[in-house]
Amino acid sequence: MTEPLIAVQHLAIAFPNNPVFKDLNFTINQGDFLTVIGENGVGKTTLIRALLGLVKPTSGSINYYPSKKATKIGYVPQFRNLDQEYPLTIEDFVGLNIRGWLPWLTKAEHRQVNTAMSVTNVKKIKQRPLGMASGGEKQRAYLAQAIVEEPQLLILDESTASLDNEMKYELLDLVQNLNQTSNITVLFITHDLPLAQKYADHFLALRPGQQEYGTMAGMSIEQLKEVSDV
Numbered sequence: 001m002t003e004p005l006i007a008v009q010h011l012a013i014a015f016p017n018n019p020v021f022k023d024l025n026f027t028i029n030q031g032d033f034l035t036v037i038g039e040n041g042v043g044k045t046t047l048i049r050a051l052l053g054l055v056k057p058t059s060g061s062i063n064y065y066p067s068k069k070a071t072k073i074g075y076v077p078q079f080r081n082l083d084q085e086y087p088l089t090i091e092d093f094v095g096l097n098i099r100g101w102l103p104w105l106t107k108a109e110h111r112q113v114n115t116a117m118s119v120t121n122v123k124k125i126k127q128r129p130l131g132m133a134s135g136g137e138k139q140r141a142y143l144a145q146a147i148v149e150e151p152q153l154l155i156l157d158e159s160t161a162s163l164d165n166e167m168k169y170e171l172l173d174l175v176q177n178l179n180q181t182s183n184i185t186v187l188f189i190t191h192d193l194p195l196a197q198k199y200a201d202h203f204l205a206l207r208p209g210q211q212e213y214g215t216m217a218g219m220s221i222e223q224l225k226e227v228s229d230v
């Protein structure tokens with residue numbers, strides 16, 4: 001049975017002289033792999049910030065099930081090349097997201113870090129400074145950091161942009177595996193329609209003042225292009 005994780009109802013968000021959303025409605029069910037597509041400036045980042053509680057809606061509601069407190073969210077940003085001098089090892093970097101009450105990691109927390117590094121294939125290179133890792137390895141380290149606290153929702157914010165094709169598919173294969181085996185719900189923001197079509201089971205296409213939400217089954221890339229204007 002499908003249970004909702006987050007329900008967005010009649011959401012309106014406006015910046016001065018810029019009504020980004022007027023009446024946005026969709027539900028992310030537990031275990032979904034939802035892609036959000038839409039042209040530049042349509043409000044994808046604003047939507048994420050609203051889901052994270054960083055932007056206050058003008059009206060409407062965002063409800064989390066069973067509660068906002070119980071809904072942990074992991075976030076993988078867009079790939080940006082870090083300075084080669086970035087000194088933290090991959091292991092240290094992944095551990096940064098553990099918000100324990102001690103200034104150092106407990107044994108159980110070390111186990112969490114190890115598990116996150118195993119499932120994202122960075123354990124073998126855990127002692128490497130993150131700044132020296134390849135683009136794909138860096139993104140896998142970000143993914144490990146995002147899942148270390150076992151979030152219910154994983155947000156990928158154009159995380160595959162600027163990666164080469166092989167690395168994109170490698171990253172999304174890992175995400176798909178997490179989605180299917182750990183039941184992590186995924187919200188994948190992208191401009192890459194072939195990727196969205198291959199991995200997502202639902203789509204939210206945003207256009208100025210309009211939205212279309214639906215199941216991906218049977219959608220061609222041309223149809224996705226039409227509904228999203230990407």
Ligand SMILES: Nc1ncnc2c1ncn2[C@@H]1O[C@H](COP(=O)(O)OP(=O)(O)OP(=O)(O)O)[C@@H](O)[C@H]1O
Binds near residue numbers: 042046047
């Ligand atoms: N803090 C803010 N104050 C005022 N306007 C903002 C603010 N944040 C975003 N906007 C505006 O809201 C609109 C939506 O921006 P947003 O960054 O959410 O779009 P996006 O779909 O993520 O774009 P892109 O694909 O280019 O990242 C844009 O017109 C942007 O200029």
